[in-house]
Structure formats: C-alpha cells, structure tokens
Amino acid sequence: TWVLLKGSSENEYYSLLLLYLKWSTLRKVKSRSWKKQRHFRLLEDGMTIWYKSRWAGKGHSTFSVTEVEAVREGHQSEVLLSIAEEFSADLCFTLVFHGRQGNLDLVAESPEEAQAWIQGVRKLIHRAQTMDEKERLDQWVWDWFQKADKNKDGKMNFKEVRKLLKMMNVEMNEEHALHLFTMADKSQSGSLEIEQFVHFYKILTQRDEVWKVFQDYSGDGEKLMLEELENFLRVEQQEGEQSAQHAQELIDSYEPSESAKKEGAMSLDGFQMYLCSQQGSIFKPEHRDLYQDMSQPLSHYFISSSHNTYLLENQLRGQSSLEAYIQALKRGCRCVEVDCWDGSDGEPVVYHGHTLTSKIVFKDVISTIKEYAFKASDFPVILSLENHCSVEQQTIMAEHLSQILGDMLLTTLLDGQVPQQLPSPQELKGKILLKAKKIGGFEDCLDETMTDEVSDEEDIANGDAESPTVENPPAECMNENDKVGACSTFSLCSTKVYVFMTICYTFLIISINLSSGTEFVQYNTRQLCRIYPSGLRTDSSNYNPQDMWNVGCQIVALNFQTAGLEMDLNDGLFRQNHCCGYVLKHDFMRDGNTQFTPEKPEERKDYRPLRLSIQVISGQQLPKVNQKEGSIVDPLVRVEIYGVPQDQAKEETSHINNNGFNPVWNETLNFIIHTPELALVRFVVEDYDKASRNDFIGQFTLPFTCIQAGYRHIHLLSKDGTAIPPASIFVNVSITELT
Structure with missing residues (x-):
C-alpha cells in the first residue's frame, strides 16, 4: 500500500492517504509503564487527526496537522x-508539536503502518507549510465550517451560524446576523x-478600512x-525606485483573477491578499x-544563548530532558548550557545540582x-560546561566529547596560528566550541603536555531575575572556591580537545x-x-536582556523554557538574519574607541533620533x-x-467592547x-478587564531596524512564540527624522 502511495499523483495521493489512514490502532506511550491503545484516523479535510480510546464512549480528541512541527522516526x-x-x-515515531505542547509518542502494529503515518x-505538514494565502484562508474557513456543523450533515442552519459567530469571537445582534445569513442562502x-x-464568510469579513485605502489609489474603484x-507602493509603502518592478511581482503573486492579471491590474481581493501576506507584513x-x-570577530555579535538548557520546567523540581536541547537549538540558540555531575553508575549526568530536577545522561x-x-543554523554552537564531576568522570566526559562530536569539535588553532583576534562565525561554521574550566595557562595548553595546576577564569556576570548585577574582577582571574578536578584529560590536551578559551586566547569571560x-x-x-540569571531564584524567571545588549554583552543567557516578555x-x-542565532x-x-554610553545616547557623534x-x-x-461559549474579548493594543x-x-489604544473578530481602533501612538x-518594538494585544x-491575547516583537513603513499587518504569536493564524493587527507605520 505504501509503495502505491509513493507512486501516486498528488490528487491520487491524498485520496489513498485518506483511505489508508481512515482507521488505525496505535499505542500511545507516556512512559515505560504507560502504553495504551488509541484509535486514530485522518478526517476528510486532510488536515485534522482524530483519536479516542475504545473505552472513552463518545469522547475523543483532535488536533490539526498545522500544530505538528515534525515527525521523528524510530526511537527519537x-x-x-x-x-x-x-x-x-x-x-515507533514521535509527533512533535509547535511551542510548549508535549510531544506524542506512538507505536504502530506494523512497520508498513508506521511508515504510512510517518x-x-x-x-x-509540507502541504500546510507551502499553502499560499488563498489556500490558507480556504483551509481556515473549512475548519470553521466543520466546527459549526454540529450534526455533521454538511449544512449549517441559522442556529448553528449564531453559535459560530460566538466561536469566531464576534458579537452581532440577531437581526443583522439573520440578514447576512439570508444574503448567503441563495x-x-x-x-x-x-x-x-x-x-457568508466573505460578507462577514469585508474590510472597509482596506477598501478605503484601495479607493484612494484606484481610478475606477474596481481595480488598481x-x-x-x-x-501606492511609492507613496504609502515608501518603496522608492523598486516600486515599479515590485508592483508587477505582487500582481503575479497575489491577484486571483486571471483576467485582471492579463490586464496588468490588481483587484480588491488581490490587494487584501498582498497586505495580509509576509511581503505585506511589518517585518x-x-x-x-x-x-x-x-x-567579523565573535565579539562583534549578539549570540542567542540559553541558561539551564536541559530543563523543560522550573529549576527546583522540573524535568530535565533531551527535548529541551532540541527545542533550543531548533530556535536558533547558539550557546547551550550543560551542568555535569557524577552519575551513580559511573556515567556523568546532567541536571540542576542539589535540587529535585530529574537527571539525564551526559x-x-x-x-x-x-x-x-546545525539544523537551524550553520554557525558555531558554544557548549558551556558547568563541571562538577570527579576526576574519573571528567575523563569519561572528555572521551564522550571527543568520540561523539569528532571533527565537529574545535580541537586545533585555526590555520595553526595564534589568533590576533577572535575568529568569526564564518570561519567557525559547523564547529562546536567548548567553554569550560581551563587548567594551566595559554602557553601550557599549546604544548602537548599538561600540568595539574588549576587556573580558572570567572565565567559569570552574576545576576538576579530582575536585574543582573556584577562585581569588580579580582586581580587575577582566580576563584579558589570553585570545585574543579585537577584532571589533565578533561583539560583536554591528551584527547586533543582544547577548550574554546584556550584556542581563542583573548576569550576571557569575567x-x-x-x-x-x-x-x-x-x-x-x-x-x-x-550573563545569566542568578542561581538563588526559586523559579526559572528571566531578567530583561535589553539592559545587557545596550552595553554590548554578547552571550545573554535566558531560560528558553520560560515564556514571557524576556523571551519575546x-x-x-534574533528573528532577523535568517534566525541564525x-x-x-x-x-x-x-569600535574599540567608541564613546557611546546608553545613558547619554545624544553624545554619540552620529546621533540621529527618529519619530515613530x-x-x-x-484587528482580525x-x-x-x-473558551466559555458566550465569552467575547474586549481587545486593546x-x-x-x-x-x-x-x-x-x-x-x-482604548479597548473595543465585545469584538475580537474585526475590531477597529483608528488610533495613533507616537514615540x-x-x-x-538598539531598539526593539513589541506589539501586545490584550483582553481588557476592568x-x-x-x-x-497575542504579541509580536521585532527590531526597530527591521520595520517596514506603510500599511502593514502584524501577524500575532502566542505566549509560546508560535503563530496563531489568521490573527493579526493592521497598522500604518511612519518613520521620520526628528527636526
């Protein structure tokens, strides 16, 4: 059957797929002792997966394929x-969901069935990710139809439509709702x-604010x-000379009418699709x-960095998991932390020491x-080791690092030369850099032999959850209170694994x-x-990283597992530059001679403030x-x-009463x-409560330098940082010099 699926055309493929995945019995696995059978099937829309226990009566669960980020095959x-x-x-296979939703581990009854699902x-997933704007909207409309059609007869009566409007977050009086229903009921x-x-949906979603902009530039009111x-692109979107070529590209990409395309024109539908697309977004x-x-040298970059990377939850009782490393690295994180402790069976383990967090094997x-x-980015990963192990288990750590990472691990000087400055991300592509305690001086580590003499750099600017604080550096970079085993193997000459601080002799973290x-x-x-949060906290809260970026700190480590303002x-x-970290x-x-200070930006020689x-x-x-049936949001921005x-x-802005579907503010905010x-701009939408x-409700954050002027949509993200289409805010952005 799977061979037949692979050899099918696109339409045949989906027909066969729906047939083959119509009903399967898979084991859902939560632990070694929790393995229960569930009936799974793909619904007719080709995008919804339904499952239930045979003992659950009418109860069942569903999730959309759009919620699934990836499928991992085997014991992953x-x-x-x-x-x-x-x-x-x-x-075996694993369905990995976006955001912080737990993964779904499944076991099929045969390899063929597993492959069909995988x-x-x-x-x-690929189909969902490659949909154009119209296909995505059509799918969204179909989803609402499925939700509203309670008796599953393929039709919606007026009572179902009234419930649908509540589900869609819009309050509408019964007379107006009946009027729209009658117009659609041809x-x-x-x-x-x-x-x-x-x-009906098209009538419901007519956007007067977009129509007015369209009318301002359309000669006949029907097309552009x-x-x-x-x-429009030159005046409103401030695109200048590129507007001519871009206009034709937009017509080719977004105009749904072939006759309009042939005429070299854009209809209102095409115009709205462009504004709602990624090209029409604020980024x-x-x-x-x-x-x-x-x-350029590494010191010239901000580097996406994680603290306590191994944790999925809080730092006192939370779960340590390999999944936490996977999620951080897939988000473009380039500096991960590994807290290493002696394991009871001779294998080093990773966890938050002296707490009730679970342990995973180093x-x-x-x-x-x-x-x-290197799945999300080719640029180097810094492995920040917090080493609390005995000499014996440090030796085991060094062996694992050398044997598992192999050529990925930076083990020699670049070009065999002592560097005059830190190497660049480009030079270190595909390399893993080890940041750990160093034994001996720089010259000692260049030699094949090592002494057991201990000499550490201080590797922390210690801070608390709200505002990181730091101390003056000691006269010599020594810390006698640190417990560091005098292990020449882990200090990494005998295995040819030189710590990053040794390779780059100017790499001092103090x-x-x-x-x-x-x-x-x-x-x-x-x-x-x-920089990283203080270990004295009782939770896994974060400090505001902006203060550290303002003074050029590169490795500003945050708890990636903790959603909120700081991670936003x-x-x-790091949303810019291909999310490369x-x-x-x-x-x-x-500039090494810079006179910039964040407290007095006006003293900068090229000071040029802007009005935003x-x-x-x-909102859309x-x-x-x-989620109560009668609940409607009162949004503000x-x-x-x-x-x-x-x-x-x-x-x-002010709040809009009882309308989360198409609220209109028309209010201007100035800055x-x-x-x-150095500025970041965060758009937040909230449900007002007196x-x-x-x-x-949702947010979107971006660097000021990445903002597009003009009429733009802001596509909102959830608290976890995942997309929540088609939720958006429509704005008009102007950036001018301050005179």
Whole structure:
C-alpha cells in the first residue's frame, strides 16, 4: 500500500492517504509503564487527526496537522528509548508539536503502518507549510465550517451560524446576523452548504478600512492598474525606485483573477491578499534572509544563548530532558548550557545540582547536540560546561566529547596560528566550541603536555531575575572556591580537545563593573561576556536582556523554557538574519574607541533620533481567551519600546467592547527613538478587564531596524512564540527624522 502511495499523483495521493489512514490502532506511550491503545484516523479535510480510546464512549480528541512541527522516526525520544527493547525502531515515531505542547509518542502494529503515518503526516505538514494565502484562508474557513456543523450533515442552519459567530469571537445582534445569513442562502433552503458558507464568510469579513485605502489609489474603484499600484507602493509603502518592478511581482503573486492579471491590474481581493501576506507584513522581507556580514570577530555579535538548557520546567523540581536541547537549538540558540555531575553508575549526568530536577545522561546530551546543532543554523554552537564531576568522570566526559562530536569539535588553532583576534562565525561554521574550566595557562595548553595546576577564569556576570548585577574582577582571574578536578584529560590536551578559551586566547569571560557604561561597551568590542540569571531564584524567571545588549554583552543567557516578555525580546532580536542565532552589532558598538554610553545616547557623534508613528487601524480574527461559549474579548493594543533608557516607553489604544473578530481602533501612538539601532518594538494585544489584570491575547516583537513603513499587518504569536493564524493587527507605520 505504501509503495502505491509513493507512486501516486498528488490528487491520487491524498485520496489513498485518506483511505489508508481512515482507521488505525496505535499505542500511545507516556512512559515505560504507560502504553495504551488509541484509535486514530485522518478526517476528510486532510488536515485534522482524530483519536479516542475504545473505552472513552463518545469522547475523543483532535488536533490539526498545522500544530505538528515534525515527525521523528524510530526511537527519537526519551520515552521511546525507554521501551526500545520491547518495540523495534521501525514501529515507533514521535509527533512533535509547535511551542510548549508535549510531544506524542506512538507505536504502530506494523512497520508498513508506521511508515504510512510517518510519511503521510510529513507530506501533510509540507502541504500546510507551502499553502499560499488563498489556500490558507480556504483551509481556515473549512475548519470553521466543520466546527459549526454540529450534526455533521454538511449544512449549517441559522442556529448553528449564531453559535459560530460566538466561536469566531464576534458579537452581532440577531437581526443583522439573520440578514447576512439570508444574503448567503441563495437557495432559500434555510441552511448553508460549504459554497454558501464561503460567501457568508466573505460578507462577514469585508474590510472597509482596506477598501478605503484601495479607493484612494484606484481610478475606477474596481481595480488598481499597474501605475496606480506603483504609486501606492511609492507613496504609502515608501518603496522608492523598486516600486515599479515590485508592483508587477505582487500582481503575479497575489491577484486571483486571471483576467485582471492579463490586464496588468490588481483587484480588491488581490490587494487584501498582498497586505495580509509576509511581503505585506511589518517585518522587512530582506531582513529575514542572511543579510549581515558574518566574517567579523565573535565579539562583534549578539549570540542567542540559553541558561539551564536541559530543563523543560522550573529549576527546583522540573524535568530535565533531551527535548529541551532540541527545542533550543531548533530556535536558533547558539550557546547551550550543560551542568555535569557524577552519575551513580559511573556515567556523568546532567541536571540542576542539589535540587529535585530529574537527571539525564551526559553522553545522550552530547549525542543530541551533535544531531541538532546545525539544523537551524550553520554557525558555531558554544557548549558551556558547568563541571562538577570527579576526576574519573571528567575523563569519561572528555572521551564522550571527543568520540561523539569528532571533527565537529574545535580541537586545533585555526590555520595553526595564534589568533590576533577572535575568529568569526564564518570561519567557525559547523564547529562546536567548548567553554569550560581551563587548567594551566595559554602557553601550557599549546604544548602537548599538561600540568595539574588549576587556573580558572570567572565565567559569570552574576545576576538576579530582575536585574543582573556584577562585581569588580579580582586581580587575577582566580576563584579558589570553585570545585574543579585537577584532571589533565578533561583539560583536554591528551584527547586533543582544547577548550574554546584556550584556542581563542583573548576569550576571557569575567566579572566587570557596570557603572562605567562606555568602558563596558569598549570592553565588549574585544572580549566575550556571558550573563545569566542568578542561581538563588526559586523559579526559572528571566531578567530583561535589553539592559545587557545596550552595553554590548554578547552571550545573554535566558531560560528558553520560560515564556514571557524576556523571551519575546530574545526571539524578536534574533528573528532577523535568517534566525541564525548571530546578530551583528552596529558599528558604534564594534569600535574599540567608541564613546557611546546608553545613558547619554545624544553624545554619540552620529546621533540621529527618529519619530515613530503607528496608527493602529484594526484587528482580525483574534483568538478567544476564555473558551466559555458566550465569552467575547474586549481587545486593546499596546506598543512597547525597549532600548536605551530614554527610549523605554509604552502607549496603548482604548479597548473595543465585545469584538475580537474585526475590531477597529483608528488610533495613533507616537514615540521618539534616540538609538534606533538598539531598539526593539513589541506589539501586545490584550483582553481588557476592568476588575482584574488584562488577559494576554497575542504579541509580536521585532527590531526597530527591521520595520517596514506603510500599511502593514502584524501577524500575532502566542505566549509560546508560535503563530496563531489568521490573527493579526493592521497598522500604518511612519518613520521620520526628528527636526
């Protein structure tokens, strides 16, 4: 059957896939002792997977293929590894979900059935990811039709439509709702089939605010001719000379009418599809690509960095997991932390020492890092080892590092030469760099022999959850209180594994006084500085990383497992440059003689403040916060600026009562940005509550330098940082020089 599937045409493929995945019995596995059968099937829409227990009566669960990030084949989870002796790899697979939703480990009854699900779901994921804007909208409309059609007769009566409107987060009086229903019910049957429902949806989602913009540039009110579209792109979208070529590209990409295309024109439908696309979003498309110079010293880059990478939850009782490393690396993280302790069976383990967090095997961590280090980015990964092991288990660690990572691990000087500056991300592509305690001096480590003499660098600028604090560096970089085994094998000469600090002799990570902002910025043009949250906290909260970026600190480590403002800022900064985990600092942050200080940005020689004006126009299909049937959100939009102290600001719109479907604000928020190169802009949508704290609906954060001016959509993300289509905010952005 699977051979037949693979050899089929696209349409035949989906027909056969629906037939073959119509009903399967798979084991859902949660642990070595929890393995239960579940009935699975792919629903007729080709995008929804349904499953239930045979003992669950009418109860069942569903999830959309769009929620699935990837399918891992074989024993590629800790749970499936634990049952490897019971079930062979060709029966096992894992569905990996976006965000922080737990994965689904499954065991099929035959290798053929496993392959049908593995390859079938992968094909469906690819199909979902490659949909154009129209296909994505059609799928979304179909999903709503399925949800509203409670009796599954392929039709919706008016009662079902009324419930649908509540589900879609819109409050509408019964008279108006009946009017729209009657307009869509062309057959006057008292119910809507799918085609009529599409018409109903189109009436419901007519956007006057987009129509008004369209009318401003359309000569006949029906279409935008090529020259009119060019004019819109030049005047409103501020595209300048490229507007002519871009106009034709947009017509070719987004205009659904073939006759309009032949005429060289864009209809209102095409215009709205363009505005809702990634090209019409607030984020500059060219900044999504790898657009920065990657040949400069490492100290010239901000580096996406994780703290306590092994944890999925809090640092006192949370679960340690290989999945945490996988998720961090897939998000573009380039510096991961490994806390190593003696294991009871002679194998080193990784966990948060002296706590109730679970333990994972060091060897498995290194194998996982090897597999996932370069899936999201080719640029180097820094392995930050916190070594608490005995001499004997340090030796085992060194052997695992050498044997598992092999040529990936940086083990020699680049070109055999003592470097005059830190190497670049480009030079270190595909390499894993070890940051660990160093034994002996630089010259000693260049020799084949090592002494047992201990000499550490201080590797932390210690901080608490709210505001990192640091101390003055000691006269010599020594810390007698650190427990470091005097193990020459782990100090890595006998295995030819030189620590990164040895290879790059200028790589000093030390404490430094933050009171002298300019000196700290200058210091960070030459050296790498790592910041991470204080270990004295009782949770896994984060500090605001912006303060550290303002003075040029490169490795600002955060708890990736903790959602919130701080991770929104981190994701926002590293969303640019192909999400490669490295962002080039601006030139005034790379100049060793810079006089810049974040406290006085106006003293910078090329100081040029800008005015940011954001007209918040409308919102589209905002998700519900409270899932109760009658609950409708009262949305407001807040714009937050993070940067140097003078740039910190927040402004918000009023709230709109009972409308999360198509709220309209038409309110303008204004800001002065003194250091645009360091500013991040965060858009937050909340459900207003007079009596208690507002509920979070969605957010999107991006660097100020990545903002596109003009009429733009902001595609919202969940608290976990995952997309929640088609939820968006429509804005008009203006950026001008301050006169």
